[in-house]
Amino acid sequence: MKNNQIKFIFWGTGPLAESSLFSLYQNGLIPSLVITSPNKKVGRGLEIQKNIIVTWCESKNIKVWQPESLKDLDIKNSPLGENDFDLSIVASYPKILREEILNLPKFGSLNIHPSLLPKYRGPSPIQTALLNGDTKTGITIIKLDKEIDHGPILIQKEIEIFEEDTNEKLERKCGGEGGEILTQILEPYLEGNLKLVEQDHEKATFTRKFEKAEGKIELEDSAEVLQNKFKAFLPHIPIFFLIKHKGSEFRVKITEIDLFKKETENKLAKDIIKKVIPEGKSEMNFSDFERGYLNS
Secondary structure, eight states: OOGOOOOEEEEEOHHHHHHHHHHHHHTOOOSEEOOOOEEEEEETTTTTEEHHHHHHHHTOOEEEEEEEOOTTOGGSSSSGGOOOSSSEESSSSSEEEEEEEEHTTOOOOEEEEESSSTTTTOOOOHHHHTTOOOOOOEEEEEOOOOTTSSSSSEEEEEEEETTTOOOOHHHHHHHHHHHHHHHHHHHEEEEEEEEBBOOOOOOOBBBBOOOOOGGBBOOOOBBBHHHHHHHOOOOOOEEEEEEEEEEEEEEEEEEEEOOOOGTTTTOOOHHHEEEEEESSOOOOOOHHHHIIIIIH
């Protein structure tokens, strides 16, 4: 079966999913159905902001579906039951897909996972790699089973992490690479000519969801601690510190730092901060903040 003949479902939301989908499309793989998260309401007026994937699909005349929940889904009477699909491709879809959904397509469901499995299974492989200061990560294509990131491996590729890589940048990089390598092996996989390799489950490590409180740093932390949190957590989790000024404690959000570790070795967090937003104030240079708050 040629790539342009495959009837597949694409599941995904966010930067990794976007870049995966765009890469597949550029390589001639056009989904029959795209399933993504519902649109969000943003701002004080709670205006509906369209998911980027939805806007893109509409421009390409690709059918898109945004279910609120899959818990009690009647498959036959949903968009999943409207076609005999060959395959599902999953890239950072936030809802759990039950086994019945995974096994619905003729050739099952494949996952684009941004780590070198079995390392960093779970919801935050990119954040965890950046938080740990890793210099490399990777992309793994697996066949999904009922356990989390547990299925056999079709292909892997190592990806270098650069000093300027943030969570979003690395997601896009991994997603694009994932789409590329999946394109390369999809035809032999569908023809039964690709050997799948079982993961070494004894070597599996697991990631977790991070809490907003974990964005807190101390000004006396090492520069590396701040750099790793800044890269891993933004834009989802703000990075901040607390100070006492004139008898009150308040929060200060960090918005810009020096990301390059070679230039900041042996320095403290406070030495690499460039811009901040004190609680209730506008953004300012950290040097101005120091004069007005830390040295007064």
